[in-house]
Amino acid sequence: MLNKFHVSALSAVLTFPALTGCQRISQHSAAWPDQVLALLGKEKKPELHVEDTAEVSKAAQLRLEKLLNHLPANQWVYLENAQQGTADLQNKSDQNVILSLRLNCKITSQRPSFSLSGADGKTLLNAYDDSAGAVQFLLDNKNFGNPFDLHHAKKLENFKLALMSAKNIKIFNASKLYAFQNNQAELLQKPVSCREP
Incomplete structure (x- = not known):
């Protein structure tokens, strides 16, 4: 089951061309795609309807796939799932x-x-x-x-x-x-x- 993912390019900081040095993501959250913010716990609360249900593991997998599609090109990115104890460099x-x-x-x-x-x-x-x-x-x-x-x-x-x-x-x-x-x-x-x- 996939849960919460951490993404960083320098420890707890994800480096994109829009950021310089060690600026924090929260300072620039307005410029970030919703998919990236969602994985970093900065997403807006979803609106739920009574008839809608979602499997958490499937939702987490979809969110991860969306994030991977929006990773910056031509640089290393560190992906970590702290709850599962896994990490990868891509x-x-x-x-x-x-x-x-x-x-x-x-x-x-x-x-x-x-x-x-x-x-x-x-x-x-x-x-x-x-x-x-x-x-x-x-x-x-x-x-x-x-x-x-x-x-x-x-x-x-x-x-x-x-x-x-x-x-x-x-x-x-x-x-x-x-x-x-x-x-x-x-x-x-x-x-x-x-x-x-």
Whole structure:
């Protein structure tokens, strides 16, 4: 069941182009889409009619989907569900492809990973899909191969270090190239939910 979501680009602050520095969302709530405000607890009270009923978990899922559709492009955004103890980092490209990077796992026994999903929410690629073929990550056009290769743990550490100063991330797989800007890269140090080994 999905409940309350927290979204931030720097701790409790969601960074959008309209905000500078560490301004609080409440100072600029008039300029924010209703979907974002709703997930941050700043929504107007809904009008209910006697004949209308809603399943809370379904409503929360719809609200999350609306928020994800309005995430800023070309930067990292930290999404956290405090009640379920889950967190994710997402970066949306201009083509509405979403890259989720899980580099620093909340539970250390879990393995770092990544996934790509399309605008429709379907998974395009993930870190441990043996049928996907070769995956290459390029940071500012420097090729790091597949840093999530289980047989070369040192690759991941070098990739994480280079990622902190990179401007662009490209992923090449099956004759397709996916490109992302690496704005708000400091968020990549935040712990997130990873997959089980």
